[in-house]
Amino acid sequence: MSSQYNPDELEALEWLNAEFFTDLLKQHENVPELIVTDLKLSPASSQGDHYASVMFRAAVEYTTLKGTFSKSLIIKTMPKQGGQKKQMLDDSHIFHTEIAMYTKVLPKFEEILRKVGDNTRLCVPCVYHSLEPRQVMVFDDLVPQGYQVIRERSATIDEIHAALEKLAKWHAVSQKLLKDQPELFHKLQYNLSTLPNFLNKSFLTNALPNFIYMLNERESLQKYKKYFDSMRKDLIQKWADSLGEYHKNPRDSSLYVLCHGDFHIRNLMFKDNSCMFIDFQLSHVGPLVNDFLYAMYMFFGPEERGSRRDELITYYLQAFVDTLQKIGSQAKTPSFEEFQSQLIDNKYNEFMLLTTFLPIQIAFRKNAIDPLRRRTNMYNDKDYQEEVEYLLNRMHQLGYFKEV
Incomplete structure (x- = not known):
């Protein structure tokens, strides 16, 4: 056991x-x-x-x-x-970030939603928190309330809808507050890539070489090898730059929100078709599309990444726009085409998720034991290879590789 x-x-x-x-x-x-x-x-x-x-x-x-x-x-x-x-x-800031989220940021989000008649709960109550003499947080347990983490299966479409609707509300409120009360977010600048020495972890540095080897071994994928060969030296850094863009190199064309930062299937708990978010240790301000990208690869199943992808983007955007209107925000709302354009602008984030994080996620869903130690086997997985072929073909049609 x-x-x-x-x-x-x-x-x-x-x-x-x-x-x-x-x-x-x-x-x-x-x-x-x-x-x-x-x-x-x-x-x-x-x-x-x-x-x-x-x-x-x-x-x-x-x-x-x-x-x-x-x-x-x-x-x-x-x-x-x-x-x-x-x-x-x-040496990380994860507990400082999460305490700020539970005690200042999320209560403010919920307050704004309550004022317009929306009783959405964004988090479970924090019973206790401390940074000294030790870093610790204590929460009410959601399991006795009927919530469960999804394991060994994909989320249903109703569960995905519930999560995306709540995420869209979160993003909409944060976009308004980022303009009205930017000081609320000053401490939320640490993301997954800023964890000490994280970018040097072998599961990151070995991922792209393993992926390229897999492309070369599968005849139908060999045509994409040249694009990923060109990323050998800088894919990890470009991914990190995408996560930290708001604080280091903001772009006028980007829409920024408070990102959950780790929106994967194990950081969501479901009761029937309602959900609760957990784990805000990596929440940070970043591009609007980044949480959706992460959800695509770490929460959605193959069908949702594939044939239902555009449908889910539309569903998310509608909830985002509805919430902005409800809370009286005059912020810009992206069209489907603008959202798709921003996904392409953040393509190195998606390349990183495809080459590094998706094979790990698939291995976990198949109940592999410690898949981080079986990197080569993960890339030989038939389901992963078939999905890579579908996704790369789609990326090629959309123009992801034009400037690679």
């Missing part, structure tokens, strides 16, 4: 004890006489669900003058064990 979980979540941290939860619940519920009577800790997620933290589930029983109660909580904190993961996260 231990192979189902991240190794650093198999042993609870010593400070996650009855004293910690007693103090936390006394403060949260404003009940000074509260006493924790039982505490059970377990891993809160499966292997591959997340990387930038360790997470535990706490089943807490406690008493007050009003009786006996129980509560399930999720604890997110930094890894205790040494190694590359801890070194990378120790």
Whole structure:
């Protein structure tokens, strides 16, 4: 059973004890006489669900003058064990970003939506947060409320619609606030590529060579090899530049919003056809299309990336425009053609997702164990190769390779 979980979540941290939860619940519920009577800790997620933290589930029983109660909580904190993961996260801004998101940014978004009669919940309540003496956040557990992470299957079209509608609302409100209250976003400038030493990780640096080798081995794909050969030296940097564009090199032609930053299937929880977003450690201001691109490769299934792609863009844009109108924003709203043009403008982001992230996502969905260690096998996957051929043909028709 231990192979189902991240190794650093198999042993609870010593400070996650009855004293910690007693103090936390006394403060949260404003009940000074509260006493924790039982505490059970377990891993809160499966292997591959997340990387930038360790997470535990706490089943807490406690008493007050009003009786006996129980509560399930999720604890997110930094890894205790040494190694590359801890070194990378120790010097990152992920907890500063996520605390800002839960305490300042998302409540402001929800406030604006409430004023126009929209009761959309963008996040689960944060029960407790701290940066000192340790970086930790505690949330209500969504599982007892009926929410689940999707594993070992693709999302249904109704689930995708629910997520895109909520994302469109998020983007619309953020676009308005980015103009009206830009100071709200000053600290949200760190994305996946800015994690310390992340751009040097072998799963990134080895991906494009493996992809090019695969193109060369499949006759129908050999015609694309020359384009990706030309990207060997700078694809990773161009991807990073796309993520950090707003802060480093903003363009007049781009539309900017607050991006979730890691909008993949494991960072969404579903109950029936409603969804809740989780994990805002990489949220940052960036191009409007970047979250949609990431969702295409890390959330959608093959059909949605393929034959239903334009339909989903239209669905997202309609929800985006409707929300802008509802909240009284005069911001520019992109047409389908303008959105498609911006996707092409950010083509190196999509090339990176196709060559590096999609094979990993497919491997996880097939329940491969630690696919990061089986990079070559991932590129030999028949489903991946067939999808690459479809997507590259489509990119070629749309002009992705004209200036490569």
